[in-house]
Amino acid sequence: MGYFKSNPDSKGNFGEYGGSFIPPDLQAEMDKITDAYFSISKSHDFITELRSIRKHFQGRPTPVYYARTLSEKYGGRIYLKREDLNHTGAHKLNHCMGEALLAKYLGKKKLIAETGAGQHGVALATAAAYFGLDCEIHMGEVDIAKEHPNVVRMKILGAKVIPVTFGLRTLKEAVDSAFGAYLQDPVTSIYCIGSVVGPHPFPMMVRDFQRVVGIEAKEQFHDMTGEQPDNVVACVGGGSNAMGLFSAFIEDGECEIYGVEPSGRSLNLGDHAATMTMGKPGMIHGFKCYNLQDEKGEPAPVYSIASGLDYPGVGPEHSMLKDLGRVNYVVASDRDCLDSFFELSRLEGIIPALESAHAVAYACKLATMKPRQSILVNLSGRGDKDIDFVVDNYGKEYGLE
Ligand SMILES: *Cc1c(COP(=O)(O)O)cnc(C)c1O
Numbered sequence: 001m002g003y004f005k006s007n008p009d010s011k012g013n014f015g016e017y018g019g020s021f022i023p024p025d026l027q028a029e030m031d032k033i034t035d036a037y038f039s040i041s042k043s044h045d046f047i048t049e050l051r052s053i054r055k056h057f058q059g060r061p062t063p064v065y066y067a068r069t070l071s072e073k074y075g076g077r078i079y080l081k082r083e084d085l086n087h088t089g090a091h092k093l094n095h096c097m098g099e100a101l102l103a104k105y106l107g108k109k110k111l112i113a114e115t116g117a118g119q120h121g122v123a124l125a126t127a128a129a130y131f132g133l134d135c136e137i138h139m140g141e142v143d144i145a146k147e148h149p150n151v152v153r154m155k156i157l158g159a160k161v162i163p164v165t166f167g168l169r170t171l172k173e174a175v176d177s178a179f180g181a182y183l184q185d186p187v188t189s190i191y192c193i194g195s196v197v198g199p200h201p202f203p204m205m206v207r208d209f210q211r212v213v214g215i216e217a218k219e220q221f222h223d224m225t226g227e228q229p230d231n232v233v234a235c236v237g238g239g240s241n242a243m244g245l246f247s248a249f250i251e252d253g254e255c256e257i258y259g260v261e262p263s264g265r266s267l268n269l270g271d272h273a274a275t276m277t278m279g280k281p282g283m284i285h286g287f288k289c290y291n292l293q294d295e296k297g298e299p300a301p302v303y304s305i306a307s308g309l310d311y312p313g314v315g316p317e318h319s320m321l322k323d324l325g326r327v328n329y330v331v332a333s334d335r336d337c338l339d340s341f342f343e344l345s346r347l348e349g350i351i352p353a354l355e356s357a358h359a360v361a362y363a364c365k366l367a368t369m370k371p372r373q374s375i376l377v378n379l380s381g382r383g384d385k386d387i388d389f390v391v392d393n394y395g396k397e398y399g400l401e
Contacts, residue, residue, distance in 0.1 A: 003251050007317065012200020012287075015323065018316030020199035022286040027199075029186040033102075034201040040105045041208070053097050054212065057130065058087045062213075064220040064376070069347040070360075076367030079229070080350070080360075080379040081217040081245060090353065090381030091213060091241040092123035092194065098209035099192040100127035110134040110189040112182045114174035116143055116237070117308035117355065118150025119381060120194030125159035135159035136189075138178040140169040143307050150385050168301055171311050175285055195238025196315035199286035203316050207243040213378065214248025221376055230373035231366060233258045234380065235359040236329070237273070237308050239315035241380035250326060259318060260362040262304035263331035269294070273302040275314040276322050276329040284313040290322065305334040306354035308381075336361035341383060341390065342398050353381035354390070 008014050012034075020030060040046050054060040062085045067078045083091040103111060111128050114137070115121030121137040128135035137154055141163050144151050154161050162181070167173040182191040193202040196210075221229055232249050234242035236259040249255040264272035272278065275290050282291035284299055292300040292312040299312040321327040332340075337354055340361040345351045352360060356379050363377045383390075391400055 007320070008200065008204050012204065014203070014316040015320035017281070017288045017319040018200060018203055019288055020286060021283060021288075022199050026183055026186065030199055030201065033190070036106050037102060037201055037205055040102060046101065046105065050098060050101055053101070058093055058097065059085065060212065061216040061220070062086050064217055064224060066224065067348050070344065070364065071367065073347065074364045074367035075371030077374040078363055078367055079221060079374065079376045081213060081376060083213060083241065083378060083380050084350065084352065084356070084382035088119070088123050088126050089384060090119045090123065091210065091244060091378070092120050093126060094212055094244065095206045095209035095240060096120070096123040096127040096192065097130070099190070099205070100124070100131050100133065103133060103190045103192070104131050106190065108133070108188060108190040110136065110185075111192050112136045112178055112189050113192045113194055114138045114171065114178040115194060116171035116174065116310065117306065118143065118147040118154070118385065119308055121159065121161070122150050122153045122157070124192055125154045125157035128159060129157045136162060136181060138162045138164055138174045138181065140164045140171060140174050142169045143171070143174070146307060146389055147385055148388070171307070172299055172302070179285070195240040196243050196317060197238040197285065197287065197289070197311070197313060203287070206240050207247060207317060210240050210244030211247045213241065213244035214246065217245060217376060218248040225374065227374065228252060229255060229376035231256045231258065231370065231375045233260060233359050233363045233366065233375060234378035235260045235309060235355050236276075236314060236318060237311055237355060238313070239318045241378050243315060243317055245376075245378040246327060250321070257327045258362060258366065259327050259329045260358045261329060261331050262306060262309045262337070262358055263333045264303045264305065265334060270301045271303055273304045273310045273312065274331050275312060276318065277331055281319065287316055289313050289316045289319040305337055306358065308353070308355040309358065330362055332358040332361040338390070338394055338398070340364065341386075350379070351383035351387065352379055353383050354386045356380045357383070
């Protein structure tokens with residue numbers, strides 16, 4: 001049990017990464033959140049309420065599914081942890097319900113967040129509705145246009161969607177905008193980060209709320225096969241669905257772990273968001289991690305077909321796990337993603353989120369390399385949000401009229 005006791009340390013460091021580099025007034029609020037998290041999250045009432053929410057509202061546990069047809073095609077034995085069946089269609093509700101429950105215990109009135117693909121915004125708007133809290137979601141204009149159904153969902157759920165009109169108008173600018181809004185009112189509002197990123201305590205807190213994915217999957221996989229998986233695979237944007245799954249296997253030395261980043265259109269700067277594959281350690285949004293930077297040391301423009309993966313930083317824990325060599329960070333391209341998006345739909349009857357399709361794509365590649373081994377993939381979300389975009393831009397190529 002040593003790993004979780006020492007990662008992060010009491011200052012929020014994961015090895016040389018993580019920490020908290022923010023203005024003093026914001027730091028004071030973060031310290032309050034940290035203290036509250038440590039006491040409240042261990043309380044019987046909090047744990048009981050969160051368990052009940054997961055079971056009765058979210059529909060957990062989500063199943064593990066053996067993808068027989070895909071396995072027959074590629075070799076190996078490919079299993080999917082079905083986070084696409086979690087309420088709101090992705091893993092993100094796991095940490096949003098935790099963050100909102102914490103907000104309730106702290107007496108906060110409003111949840112503030114950024115969103116990329118819109119999944120975090122929808123999940124947080126859902127959590128806010130559940131607890132009767134106000135909700136303000138900052139979203140880049142580019143993503144608003146691309147992810148229209150999620151924008152409508154947030155509004156139906158009662159959230160206020162704030163369009164972000166500066167810079168590349170995607171996830172990075174949305175984070176800046178949401179941070180700014182939180183700084184104006186840190187007493188009655190709380191900032192709910194959408195991944196295992198940002199200053200301490202968020203990388204730890206979001207990971208802890210996502211651990212349910214790994215804990216369930218490990219037990220379910222064992223019940224189905226009598227074994228532990230030989231390999232686990234997840235896509236990495238900020239890295240929350242990946243940390244959720246990986247956390248159950250980090251201390252199991254036999255298990256090979258793969259984090260899949262988007263190589264987008266190419267590995268030229270601006271064409272991808274493969275932060276750990278192509279980046280170097282640096283600072284972003286108040287914490288240390290691998291970064292994609294331009295020649296001036298500013299966060300570089302990033303791109304992926306999957307809005308939820310295009311962030312120029314990554315979780316500090318992933319940065320540490322990369323340096324330790326415990327997790328292999330690999331890439332899948334836009335094309336790999338699209339092929340898997342259609343293949344999983346047609347072979348298994350599951351339309352994956354474009355983010356998740358990156359993990360499926362790499363798992364299929366792995367299956368051909370390791371035909372006798374088992375592979376457990378985190379299917380982080382469902383693809384309903386992506387269908388209009390995919391059909392409009394790629395439908396013809398994949399045989400749709
Ligand atoms: C947001 C999102 C991701 C990426 O976020 P992580 O924090 O890296 O997990 C992956 N899959 C889906 C479906 C998402 O909505």
